Amino acid sequence: MTEPVTTTEITTSPATDAVVRIDGLSKSFDGRLVLDDVHLEVGRGRIVSVIGQSGGGKTTLMRCVNLLERPDKGMVEVAGEVVHQGGRTVCRDLARLRRTVGMVFQRFHLFPHLTAVENVVLAQRKAGIPEQEALERAVALLRRVNVAHRALAQPEQLSGGEQQRVAIARALALKPEVLLFDEPTSSLDPEATREVLSVMRELAADGMTMLLVTHELPFAREVADHVVFVDGGRIVEAGRPEDVLDNPAQDRTREFLASYGTAS
Amino acid sequence: MNDMASGLFQVPWSDYRSDLIDALWRTLSYTVVSFVGAVLLGLAVALLRLSKAWPARAVAAVYTEVFKNIPLLAIIFLSYFGLASAGLRLDVFTAGCLSLVVFYAAYLSEIFRSAISGVHAGQTEAGEALGLGKVGIFSHVILPQAVRQALPGTNTMLVDLLKSTSLLVTVSAAELMSEGRLITSATFRALEVYLVISAVYFALCYPLSQLLLLLERKVRAGVPLSPWRRRRMRAARELLANDLGVPVDRKEATV
Numbered sequence: 446m447t448e449p450v451t452t453t454e455i456t457t458s459p460a461t462d463a464v465v466r467i468d469g470l471s472k473s474f475d476g477r478l479v480l481d482d483v484h485l486e487v488g489r490g491r492i493v494s495v496i497g498q499s500g501g502g503k504t505t506l507m508r509c510v511n512l513l514e515r516p517d518k519g520m521v522e523v524a525g526e527v528v529h530q531g532g533r534t535v536c537r538d539l540a541r542l543r544r545t546v547g548m549v550f551q552r553f554h555l556f557p558h559l560t561a562v563e564n565v566v567l568a569q570r571k572a573g574i575p576e577q578e579a580l581e582r583a584v585a586l587l588r589r590v591n592v593a594h595r596a597l598a599q600p601e602q603l604s605g606g607e608q609q610r611v612a613i614a615r616a617l618a619l620k621p622e623v624l625l626f627d628e629p630t631s632s633l634d635p636e637a638t639r640e641v642l643s644v645m646r647e648l649a650a651d652g653m654t655m656l657l658v659t660h661e662l663p664f665a666r667e668v669a670d671h672v673v674f675v676d677g678g679r680i681v682e683a684g685r686p687e688d689v690l691d692n693p694a695q696d697r698t699r700e701f702l703a704s705y706g707t708a709s
Numbered sequence: 710m711n712d713m714a715s716g717l718f719q720v721p722w723s724d725y726r727s728d729l730i731d732a733l734w735r736t737l738s739y740t741v742v743s744f745v746g747a748v749l750l751g752l753a754v755a756l757l758r759l760s761k762a763w764p765a766r767a768v769a770a771v772y773t774e775v776f777k778n779i780p781l782l783a784i785i786f787l788s789y790f791g792l793a794s795a796g797l798r799l800d801v802f803t804a805g806c807l808s809l810v811v812f813y814a815a816y817l818s819e820i821f822r823s824a825i826s827g828v829h830a831g832q833t834e835a836g837e838a839l840g841l842g843k844v845g846i847f848s849h850v851i852l853p854q855a856v857r858q859a860l861p862g863t864n865t866m867l868v869d870l871l872k873s874t875s876l877l878v879t880v881s882a883a884e885l886m887s888e889g890r891l892i893t894s895a896t897f898r899a900l901e902v903y904l905v906i907s908a909v910y911f912a913l914c915y916p917l918s919q920l921l922l923l924l925e926r927k928v929r930a931g932v933p934l935s936p937w938r939r940r941r942m943r944a945a946r947e948l949l950a951n952d953l954g955v956p957v958d959r960k961e962a963t964v
Contacts, residue, residue, distance in 0.1 A: 539840075540841075540842060554832060555835075556835070562945045615839070
């Protein structure tokens with residue numbers, strides 16, 4: 446509670462236009478505290494990158510946004526609606542929350558029994574979008590992430606980079622207001638990583654709001670407006686990428702960056 | 710050679726043709742009704758077994774273990790003679806189907822359970838993250854993948870069930886085996902009759918299992934089998950072709 450840094454001061458967007466607001470968030474698993482009084486804000490059109498060691502709580506923090514994990518304490522607000530407060534889900538429509546928040550997983554988690562295009566269509570149909578419209582949007586999105594030529598392939602016939610790009614198209618299909626990326630390139634080889642990062646770069650240029658957990662520090666430096674270093678379940682340091690990554694104020698951040706070989 | 714053949718085949722088969730067709734029909738009825746029942750009951754038991762509530766799991770586990778560990782013939786006798794002596798008189802078709810259903814549901818529930826729990830947990834999460842509800846996730850994400858996993862075992866059980874209908878000869882169920890016994894007692898030509906009956910079973914089971922293998926392969930390759938999936942794929946292909954003339958790999962999703 447006495448951490449020296451608060452994120453709100455550094456985020457340049459006005460607090461009223463935050464797509465995601467997290468306040469005083471705590472979460473433990475089996476008595477082990479993985480998130481401890483975390484504050485985080487993602488302004489509209491902003492890209493916030495969460496960095497830190499594995500097991501430090503980054504992924505849990507991100508999963509609290511669409512309530513794949515339910516926090517024990519604190520407040521989660523998405524698109525102006527408080528969805529979780531004081532350990533209780535207060536969101537009236539969980540399905541709608543999850544359509545507002547798109548998510549891309551480390552291991553893709555494409556539906557293996559469906560073709561690429563069907564993967565992008567499924568949730569749209571369940572959300573009540575008419576068949577033809579859903580298909581057209583799916584094809585347009587696959588084109589946007591440069592995998593339209595593989596639209597009729599099964600996931601197992603796709604390379605890792607192609608699968609992750611289909612997963613991004615799937616996450617975009619419901620026109621989310623914010624995209625969550627959970628280490629999207631950690632299962633990929635360098636070539637596939639480049640493909641996926643270039644798609645994410647384009648999304649960033651288009652003004653997509655993103656919350657990104659990543660080990661790709663150069664990428665975080667390049668696209669993020671705001672970098673948050675999480676360690677031991679707490680936000681140790683947060684700020685502009687050039688500050689956090691190049692001139693960290695905290696020893697812990699310096700140690701972490703040193704272990705990454707300063708990653709530039 | 711000729712002598713042997715004429716010595717072997719002396720039953721006037723043409724006299725029995727319509728009886729045999731009736732018997733064949735009865736065998737198929739037992740098979741279809743029992744298999745459908747066993748799949749439904751097996752799925753219900755599998756879901757109970759995967760339930761969060763331990764009493765549900767316990768009931769399902771006891772059911773599975775009981776019916777897996779007593780012989781089918783004992784179940785047939787229990788449901789036809791046993792229940793009758795306790796005042797519940799089932800006709801032979803009902804008793805026969807009931808026996809096959811409860812017996813095969815036990816095996817199928819094990820196949821379904823492992824298929825359902827074999828679907829990666831990330832699949833459920835991906836469904837949740839897309840705003841699909843519990844029912845949507847089960848029916849559109851878990852079940853189709855589980856079916857793919859369960860198909861080989863289920864198909865084996867179907868062929869096995871068809872053959873097991875022959876045990877119903879013990880309650881004179883008027884299916885193929887019972888008909889064979891009738892013809893034998895009329896002609897005293899056991900070797901000839903049972904060879905012919907065996908050939909009929911083979912002629913049913915072999916093409917069936919080959920057909921099911923073909924189905925397995927198609928499902929595994931992701932070939933769209935349902936009309937609405939085919940329609941969707943056709944529409945997608947048109948969109949892809951028209952829109953910007955993107956070349957689409959046509960060999961995919963076909964066998």
